[in-house]
Amino acid sequence: MSQEFKKVLVANRGEIAMRIFRACHDLGLQTIAIYSNEDTYSLFRTAADESYLIGKNLSPLGAYLDIPRIIALAKKHGADAIHPGYGFLSENGDFARACEEAGIKFIGPSSRVLDLMGDKLSAKQIAVECGVPTTPGTTEPLQSRQAAQKLAMEFGFPVILKAAAGGGGRGMRRCDTVEEVGVNFDLVKAEAKKAFGNDDIFMEKFLVEPKHIEVQVLGDEQGNVVHLFERDCSLQRRYQKVVEFTPAFSVDKKVRQALYEDAVKIAKHVGYVNAGTLEFLVDKEGHHYFIEMNPRIQVEHTVTEMVTGVDLVRSQILIAEGCPLSDPRIGIKKQSDLHVNGYAIQCRVTTEDPANNFAPDTGKITAYRSAGGFGIRLDGGNAYTGAVISPYYDSLLVKITTWDNTFEGVCRKAARAINEVHVRGVKTNIAFITNILKNPDFIAGRCHTKFIDETPELFQMDESQDRATKMLKYIGNIVVKEQGEEHKLYDECRFPPVTGSRPDGLKQMLDAKGPKAVADWVLGQKKLLICDTTCRDAHQSLLATRVRTRDIVKGMEGTSEILADAFSLECWGGATFDVAYRFLHESPWERLDLIREKAPNLLLQMLLRGANAVGYTNYPDNVIREFIKEAARSGIDVFRVFDSLNWIPGMEVAMDEVIKQDKICQATICYTGDILDPKRDKYPLEYYVNLAKELEKRGAHMLAIKDMSGVLKPYAAKKLVSTLKQEIGIPIQLHTHDTSGNQVAALLLAAEAGVDVVDCAISSMSSLTSQPSLNAVVAALQGTERDTGLDLDRLQYLTDYWEDVRKRYDSFEAGLQSPATDIYRYEIPGGQYTNLKPQVESLGLGSRFMEVKENYRKVNEMLGDIVKVTPSSKMVGDLAIFMTQNRLTPENIVEKGEGLAFPDSAVSYFSGMMGQPAGGFPKDLQRVVLKGKKPITCRPGELLPPVDFEAKKREMASFDPNPTWRAVLSYCLYPKVVEDFVKNQKEYGYIMRLGSHVFFHGLAVGETNKVNIADGKTLVIKYLGLGEVDAEGMRTVSFELNGIRRDVQVPDEAAQKNIVKVPMADPEDKSQVGASIPGAVSKIGVKVGDTVEKNQTLITIEAMKMETAITARMGGVVESILCQEGDTVKGGQLLLTIR
Secondary structure (H helix, E strand, O other), X not given: OXXXXXXXXXXXXXXXXXXXXXXXXXXXOEEEEEEOHHHOOOHHHHXXXXXXXXXXXXXXXXXXXXXXXXHHHHHHOOOOEEEOOXXXXXXXXXXXXXXXHOOOEEOOOOHHHHHXXXXXXXXXXXXXXXXXXXOOEOXXXXXXXXXXXXXXXXXXXXXXXXXXXXXXXOOEEEEOOHHHHHHHHHHHHHHXXXXXXXXXXXXXXXXXXXXXXXXXXXXXXXOOEEEEEEEEEEEEEOOEEEEEEEOOOOOOHHHHHHHHHHHHHHHXXXXXXXXXXXXXXXXXXXXXXXXXXXXXXXXXXXXXXXXXXXXXXXXXXXXXXXXXXXOOOOOOOOHHHOXXXXXXXXXXXXXXXXXXXXXXXXXXXXXXXXXXXXXXXXXXXXXXXXXXXXXXXOOEEEEEEEEEOOHXXXXXXXXXXXXXXXXXXXXXXXHHHHHHHHOHHHHOOOOXXXXXXXXXXXXXXXXXOOHHHHHHHHHHHHHHHOOOOOOOOOOOOOOOOOOOOOOOOHHHHHHHHOHHHXXXXXXXXXXXXXXXXXXXXXXXXXXOOXXXXXXXXXXXXXXXXXOOOOOEEEEEEOOHHHHHHHOOOOOHHHHHHHXXXXXXXXXXXXXXXXXXXXXXXXXXXXXXXXXXXXXXXXXXXXXXXXXXXXXXXXXXXXXXXXXXXXXXXXXXXXXXXXXXXXXXXXXXXXXHHHHHHHHHHOOOOEEEEEEOOOOOOHHHXXXXXXXXXXXXXXXXXXXXXXXOOOHHHHHHHHHHHOOOEEEXXXXXXXXXXXXXXXXXXXXXXXXXXXXXXXXXXXXXXXXXXXXXXXXXXXHHOOOOOOOOOXXXXXXXXXXXXXXXXXXXXXXXXXXXXXXXXXXXXXXXXXXOOOOOOOOHHHHHHHHHHHHHHOXXXXXXXXXXXXXXXXXXXXXXXXXXXXXXXXXXXXXXXXXXXXXXXXXXXXXXXXXXXXXXXXXXXXXXXXXXXXXXXXXXXXXXXXXXXHHHHHHHHHHHOOHHHOOHHHHHHOOOOOOEEEEEEEOOEEEEEEEEEEEEEOOOOEEEEEEXXXXXEEEEEXXXXXXXXOOOOOOXXXXXXXXEEXXXXXXEEEEEOOOOOOEEOOOOEEEEEEEOOEEEEEEOOXXXXXXXXXXXXXXXXXXXXXXXXXX
């Protein structure tokens, strides 16, 4: 009976609702949408001509399953027909019957056919009647868990439990054991009831590795039935299709023809009208089995439309109006009119995390960009910037259907299209689908229903970099933390000019002739050679080691030209190594690579603690050796090796390895005391001479005098250098700190005495706790026989650059305004002097800083006047603070210390773990500090077993699945620091390219900043302002990214202080039961006091129409339940505890 529709109600939501609206509008029909409370902001609501809230007080799913309300609403608003879409009520005979009784056309088969074919048990019986083979299984709904377990044992495992009224992968669970049948029985029944309103379930024998092939049919009211060929739906997870394509080219044509004939046979047998799909499994031998009919439109119908040119949804509506298949708008007069043209693939982009067992993700989409181009079709309904993905519905965002002439071509096109889709704010399966599309077995057609489960390489995904969002989150965090602070704006730095004329330097000599040749060359020079410390010790001493790689590298090409005649550039090691990871969120190895690239002519120098490398504790010998090997391979040419107590055994291993690597071994004597003061007789001139001779004897290519506290007075420098030049035959390099203001004079007098190389810093980064001014030394020696040969005018370019750079680090300045001659009293090393006051203030002792300094001096005296350089200097500082906190004096520390726990650094020192000091340890104090622990007298490295680097690599797998060799080495030195660095990179991305003022202080409102995140990729970021704080203490920060508004949410620590946080389960504690996915608690199966067994289902969580069992990880008694049925919970939230 023919009937023209005017208005169609769509009893569905999301993507399929949008698809039906479009088909209706193509036919000039008006549309009605129904929506739940949770779908108020969904796109489909506004795509219809009219939309009405249904089920105001119903559950999110219940709203779309309420037949009486849907019928009443359709009648009230004049709907001629209802299209059920797929899922929900689409296969419910009662719904079709209610439509028929209300005089509303149901766009689909009749209620009679739905009763027959919508129920899978009935459909199988009809197939048997038609002589179509089916899989072994039950013919009646399962009545109990016990009955199901008994039947499973009769069928033989594996079996599959299915919802009789199901579809779309809902209510289906494979079971491999009797126990799994018991667990899954209740889950499948509950899923079936929620998704389809019918909890009947049945069981089938599960075929191993079959292909899942379905045949599309169309039937009209005149009795015509045609097939529109097949779709290969074998790519599935959780029995839900992921990727579908047509034609199923890997299935034999004869088998496909048999499938067509059986599909049409069944459809004609039941008098099927409208669109439907008959599903088959095809085993390895080519036998096919009917499994079910889906008497509705399918999610994957789009691939059939692409290769046949038939609009299936429009055909559904026309057939419901009474039109025959031959109607020109359908265009099928006979079966032979239909042809397959090319290949089509449909990929479903979902908000699921394949790396976490496809756990559904929820949240707000912060950015969305879709694909396009020839042969690309998009069907979406939930994807747009600002959309909130809830846990209540299907995780589908958009279906991408692609067409091409060949299967290989359509795979490439689909991969391209899916990678054009950008979704930010929620996790997606895009990387996973990309892996499928590029998999050789998939392209060859060798996939089956368990292909995803059995192909682990599909899960080796390249994570979406999402660099822009991560960078915005980083800036947002800084902006929120700096609220209320005055924001400074800076002029662009005056970069040193690069002429392109870069002379060769000593690097070329070292590579060609070796370290001995360089040392001999240095000895033969009249001019004073310079080591520029600006890029390492200068900023370590002045600016708390905070200067970033970006600022160092930006001026490096100019530096390599201007300082081509320098001896070396000190740019690595010391505290810069861990600070780069810890505070600057950048790799020190990458810093070295970039400097080496930009300055290929300069010798690069590092500071190496003999027993500690760049750490603060002792490490096994193989760690020290491997670190030196990698540093040498990466570009370090000069290794300044020292021991914090001048203990030669502490330097032996490092010196030996540097020499083996054919690099310059610069062995070091650390200067302390005063050789001009006869009363300071512990470290006389003879002490340093003997040390120097011993180091030369052990193969050192050069000797460094390391005056870390800046206490080497000018005339002492002259005396020390002149004496050493008479006693040893290797070059001498002098390092000092200008805290007193005397050290330019010290360098000049040392130059008179014949020192070969001196350490200086560019003048705008010199003096005070840094090194003496390079510019001043160059100027002072101009026209003398020790003229450095450096161009003072060109040095000004570097001075200007570092003056501008330094302004960006003003928050790290120590506040020292003028030279401090009290350094001769306290002997605090330059870098420590800078950092000691902030450290003391952070402990609440700011008002007692002078007392701490006095105690520093007293500690040194108590210890017998020791050499003070990291880590020994840190120990002295820790003890000084400890004495101040506990009001101790040298007179009472032994007595009162009996009941006190001393700082770790002090225990390490007195244990002998820093080496053996000249003159030994004060015995009484050693006894009090160690409290019975026996000290060692050998080299600590001898007691440490070699590190198993492969074991360390496996240890790192929890946070870095594929660490580099450099990362493994760094982890051996700083495990927690490296782990935090990797996690920070995952959260914020590669932020090294951010300008330093943005990195430290964020942006001012209205300020725009360009960031080159990669070569040829520039982000234009404008900060718009702060938004509101939500209930969880997260503040919205608004930006414009490349001209488009982008909001990010970051924690506001001030706001979070007043928020009671949801308890999270500790994954390591098996007594704590947490939510494996975010969702709603649909069932709690236990109560407090119940005894439970390991693997027993305790709680069921529903998310995106799938139910997940939360099981016990240990047996015991339920101690507490921290949720209620209906609660919405986060992933990882603590739900229950067991004792």
